[in-house]
Amino acid sequence: MHNQWSNRLVFVLAAAGSAVGLGNIWKFPYITGEYGGGAFVLVYLACIALIGLPVMMAEILLGRRMRLSPINAMAKAASEASAPGGWALVGWMGVLTGFLILSFYSVVAGWAIAYTVQAASGDFAGLTGESSGAAFGALVGSPEQVLLWHTVFMLMTGVVVAKGVRGGLERLVSWLMPMLFAMLVFLVGYAVAEGDFARGVRYLFNVNFDAVFWQTNAEGVRTFTVEPLLAAMGHAFFTLSLGMGAIMVYGSYMPKQASIGSSVLMIGVADTLVALLAGLAIFPLVFANGLEPSAGPGLVFVSLPIAFGNMTGGVVFGTLFFLLLVFAAWTSAISLIEPAVAWLVENQNFSRHKATAWVAGIAWLLGISSGLSFNILPADTFSIAGMSIFDFKDYLTSNILLPLGGMLIALFVGWVVSRQFSESELSLRNPAVFSAWWFAIRYIAPTGVALVMLHKLGWL
């Protein structure tokens, strides 16, 4: 009943468009900064390869086999396997997670729109580490500004989703992703020339497990901390758009004859490359300008404008960069609500327009509280579990809901549906690749997530 992607390349672009987003350019550098660099990056890469890519294959194969929104795909696959209908809850949890993510994602994407305008107006000229930090503070400190741009971004997202798979999503991603990539390469070039490149590289790739995983308290007692592991694993899910059905619903629009294995490889490589390039563009500037890698969510918004403000052609390049960042966020945001929209179309007989209006409207409402976290409702005024609303939503989704969803999908595909089900849908040419995937989906992914979570809960 839904449309399909025109061809495999479009599917890969759309899935890569979903994967590559604020997670790569905004979040990856700042959490790497918060968790101390190299060792965190290495664990993150391991999570991508061992857990992320196998789970992505599982999501796509389920979606394509069932050709339904994640909630109904899970329900139907469960009933075909004579398993409890409760598996559909994984789809419901995904819908909830999508709402929660979009409700803070849209706020950050809104900052990027505001920065596009500032860049174009020449506001970055002559920025220093200090004045750039102050400018960011002024933006996020203004509830009117933040809510205005949040609203603009949500409208943009709604318009594309309402237009549907072909007319909306496809057209947008096909030309934006390559441009973003080129822009990042250019910025890495700038970081080589003008930043402290050697220090940036060392920070990203110098693996020191001690510094990342062991905390020393005032008495000199060292304790192991699982928090960086949890964050790295959670981010692997976040950056690949896994664990909530976004990739599953994209898979449900995928042509039958296209290869799932090689598509996943391309998506994974593109996503990882963009994250690493973003790190290589940003950390050299952070160090060269006396900023702190652990600056938090403002890291990218403070460091890059300094570069643009001090290079020739910075107005053009700065505008282009933030514009592309908005586009990257845009192609990701649409995938966050597509599962909910597809379900409303399937089950409630909503038109795509009506379904989108509802879903984007709810996400917009939820997003207001995220936008206020930086001004009228900071953590010391209103907090959940010691975090601001924004941080809480981010933590809850990335570190808990996405890994949990991913683990359940892995268990479902690995243990509930038959091996034949996956084998025929993946139709991998090399049997060894299938065996490796099968092992990863049955054992590595579920136990990896479970171990980290149980340790976090203090049960291990």
Ligand code: TRP
């Ligand atoms: N992957 C996107 C990013 O890195 C965000 C995103 C889009 C996402 N769809 C998702 C995250 C689904 C989790 C689940 O910016």
